[in-house]
Amino acid sequence: MSAVTLEKKNKKGSFLALIGVLVVLALTIVLENVLDPNANIIVFTALKKGAVYALVAVSMNLLNGFTGLFSLGQAGFMLLGGYTFAILTIPVEARESVYYIFDGAAINFSLTESLQNLFGGSGVGGAVGFVLGILVALVCAGLVAAFFAWLIGLPVLKLKSDYLAIATLGFAEIIRAIFQWEPLGKITNGANALKSFPTLNNFNIVNADGQIVLRLSTFAAFAIAGLCIWLVVLLINSSYGRAFKAIREDEIAAEAMGINLAKHKRMSFMISSFFAGVGGALLAMFMNQVQAKTFTSTMTYEILLIVVLGGIGSVSGSVIAAFLYMACSEWWLRFLDVPTAFQSEGRYWTFIAVLAVAAVLITLLLLWRRKKGGAKKLGEMWSAFLPGVVILGYDIYYLTTGSRDVPFLNSGFRMVVFSVIIMVVVLFFRRGLFGDKELPYVLRQIGAFFKRLFSGGKKTVAANANNEKEGGANE
């Protein structure tokens, strides 16, 4: 393929991607203005959180997936970004009440207000200034996070993988502890939440009477996250990105190629943390408050989970996994938390029957897998019977209780099912949903799969016959 056609293909691909992104953004605006946000709060929570986590997941993927540096400090950098944003943008009058325990804040100016006033205070000019203020504050959030990444990176980046993980995890915990420390309360508000700063809802366009004319909160989240992710993609496709991948594959070989290991590792760490900081600020804008105790190591684990589920080394994988994860945990599985009863006898008996059939099917499936794995005697395959026996046993037990309440449904069950789903994905999709490929490749694979399915056996049989003949000629 000539270089010209290659470039054309890339240009076409990125053009399509751009169109796709614009369509998605337009959709968010439409969605939020058509559906009542108060009635569908779960849907929009899932969307907004999905956007935020998509950004943070991509930032983590840059570091862990593309550069191969196993770091568990994401939550710490999100915390730094979130707090920086809040501290810089809380309106001056609100500061007194937010920091009431500490008798007022140390920092007494608000970026957004300053810029807003610069541009005229209200109306279009004020709005422009306001948005500008938010953008500047976001950049500051990222820069503060990046600065700390530089600081931490000095000692830590020399460590080998597992030690790097534990060290970054430790630093994240330290940062969290520092931000809850009383003596710093004038800046951080100690263990209390910071509130009253500009949130996603501030993006909604309001007319003179205070009525919301156009809802843009989801759009804002998507736009900011989308822009940042696009920047990361640009970076990955640049020569820096290639250097990162080289470092991931083989550090020694990379160094031999002339790649400055320390400089590039530091760069990857700082850029990843920059976007984690912006993600933290975005999260703050979503949650309407910032508090150190939200940014626990559990949050980092969740992000790591999303990254691995989507595929280490796949940006589109991380994005899609983030949305799937949020949709599952916030939205689709909600019904599992609510105790209900079977609506009819038919449904009750169907349930009993389904359990019994499932028990048998699972046992057969496991037996078949054991057989494929080489087990010959029945004795070696006893463990295949266990799940089936347990399910059947429960079925019988449930029958004897005679209750018509749908079993298990109770507060907390959603998270249990969610955890099981995660385990299933981890165990059966070893390289994540996308592996290290991006969306276009996956779509092509799906397309090819369907083509094969529908073009039927005839074509493939003929093709195979041809191949065999050719193969025979070579012998």
Added chain:
Amino acid sequence: MQFAVSILLSGISVGGQYALIAIGYTMVYGILRLINFAHGDVFMVAGLLVVYMSASMPLYISIPLMIVFVVALGFCIERVAYKPLRSAPRMSVMISAIGVSFLIQNFATYYTGGLPQMYPVIPFLSDTVTIYGTSTKWVTIITPFLVVLLVIALTLLINKTKIGLAMRAAAKDFETCQLMGIKINSVISFTFIIGSALAAIGSVLYFTNYQSIVPLSGAMPGLRPSSRRSSAA
């Protein structure tokens, strides 16, 4: 003097409890290069099991039974969540461990309704005793001795027995171990069994001291030993 003795005792005691948990992490890490995030949660489950079983069974039955269950749990976790991923990239196994940890924590939250559970009072261990003028529980005194004993036993196991030899060899080279006729699966399962048994014993000591159990109880004891382990390694 009294204060010093009391602080000293509780320090040694807490250190010992963490040591028991840390040993479980270290053993698994040594062989599989895996930080078994689920280990701390198994520890928490051990506590919960005693709480529930002692409601209907005497302690001298429920505690040994708990140890059996916890060992079985550790064994099952390895077989279901780690063994299938042995040839997968390192991060996948770690995610599996995190996933198991999540699952256990969420299940515990679901089952207990999120309310802290109270550990039963074990006679003798919870009794107070006076040493050098400070009053403390027997469990604080016993823990260090018990831990030292277990560590000695474990060291003997690793250095003087055949299975210990196999574990030391497996830590470096699975394939060559197989050439010696060693069954790697058995060695790994054995490692998990020992680690879980130690966690079970550690849980009895720990929860006699801090009697309230919440689903996240395993996470902090898990974090400290795993950082200690890696700084020691």
Added chain:
Amino acid sequence: MSDVILSIKDLKVKYGGIEAVKGISFDVREGEIVTLIGANGAGKSSTLRTIAGLVKPAGGSISFKGEDITGADPTEIVKRGITLVPEGRRIFADLTVLDNLRIGAYLRHDSLKEDIEWVYSLFPRLAERSWQAGGTLSGGEQQMLAVARALMSRPKLIMMDEPSLGLAPIIVRGIFDIIREINKRGTTILLIEQNANMALQTADTGYVMETGRITLSGTGEELLRNEAVQAAYLGT
């Protein structure tokens, strides 16, 4: 002629989509030294690893002492009396010399004293270093340790994967003396080597492997005199 102890029929080994061994057949007679020679990538290591059970064959059969062991687990294979001295020695660097020997006898339950004494008499240098960690030994000593370790389970058949790799010529001569010594004691030896000269001088029977197939076979001397072998492997 003694009985056939190991019989390989039409063995095929695949790694993913690549067929490393394309259907080879050969026999090893009891008490013989048999060698497989050939260039890198010919499929020799794959053959040994398949016999040892580390890799499952894609086709063909392996039988040992008349019993089919195709696809058996490594544990089973060691139990029946076949051990492998792997390529690159692969001794346990952190374990002492003595522990390395002990682990070689993992499946045995009887006393190891005699065997350890005999092994130390074969390899006096190892006896001197009994308490040293395996990783501190020189290349030649590690090779000796690997062979000694394989002997500890009292195998009927020892397979060796390139024992001369990376060793100085004088050490190599020593290794091959040991091979002859072990063979005299009654152990059958299956040997793969790139050092065709030494291998063919020591072996009773030889096979030449190229790209997954056996292309020549004969006694050691026949192959040494064979012109094609000389041109390809002996540098004359």
